[in-house]
Amino acid sequence: MEEKRVNQECYLLLGEAPTAEAAARIAEVFSACPYVYFMGAFGEMVVGIYFLAGAHRWWLRAVAENPQATLGLKRAALYVTERPAFPAGMEPRVPEARGDRSPCGAHCPECPRYREACRGCPASSHFLSEKP
Numbered sequence: 001m002e003e004k005r006v007n008q009e010c011y012l013l014l015g016e017a018p019t020a021e022a023a024a025r026i027a028e029v030f031s032a033c034p035y036v037y038f039m040g041a042f043g044e045m046v047v048g049i050y051f052l053a054g055a056h057r058w059w060l061r062a063v064a065e066n067p068q069a070t071l072g073l074k075r076a077a078l079y080v081t082e083r084p085a086f087p088a089g090m091e092p093r094v095p096e097a098r099g100d101r102s103p104c105g106a107h108c109p110e111c112p113r114y115r116e117a118c119r120g121c122p123a124s125s126h127f128l129s130e131k132p
Contacts, residue, residue: 010037010084011060013048015073020044026071032103034092034123046073051090058117098125 017023023041030048031039035056038049050060063070064078101107102121108114109126120127 008051008053008089009057010081010089011048011050011052012079013046013050013060013063013076014079015046015048015063015067015071015076017041017044017046017073022072026073030071030104032093032123034094034103034121036093037087037090046071051084051087054119056118058113092122094122098123098127100125 015023015026017026020041020043023044023046026046027039027041027048030036033039033050035050035052036048037051038047040047052060059070060078063073064076067073067076095103102124104121106121106124107126108118108120108124111118114120114126115128119129
C-alpha cells in the first residue's frame with residue numbers, strides 16, 4: 001500500500017505568510033504530511049522540503065500557483081530537482097493507524113481530484129494504492 005521511492009522529485013517550497021503566527025500555524029499543520037522531509041517557519045516565511053512521486057505532484061504545484069487558496073500564503077515559490085544529493089529520497093511517513101482525515105485535515109472524498117488525478121493521502125484510510 002506504500003508508494004515506493006522510485007522517480008521521486010525533491011521540492012523546495014518557499015512561502016510568505018501574512019504574519020509570523022500564520023507561518024508557524026501553516027508549518028505546524030503541514031508538518032505531519034507523509035511527504036514532508038522538513039517544514040518550518042522563519043518569521044513570516046514558510047520553508048518546506050517534500051519528496052513526491054506520481055499522483056501527488058499536482059498538489060504541490062497547485063500551492064505555487066494559488067498559495068492563498070491552498071495554504072493561506074500571500075505568495076509562494078516552488079523549486080524542483082530530480083537529482084537530490086542528500087537525501088536521495090524518502091519513504092512516505094505513514095502512521096500505523098490511518099484516520100478518516102489526512103494529517104493536514106483534508107478529507108479525500110471531498111476533493112474533486114480524488115480517485116482520478118489523486119489516489120488520496122497515504123496517511124488516511126481513503127488512500128487508494130492502485131488505480132481501479
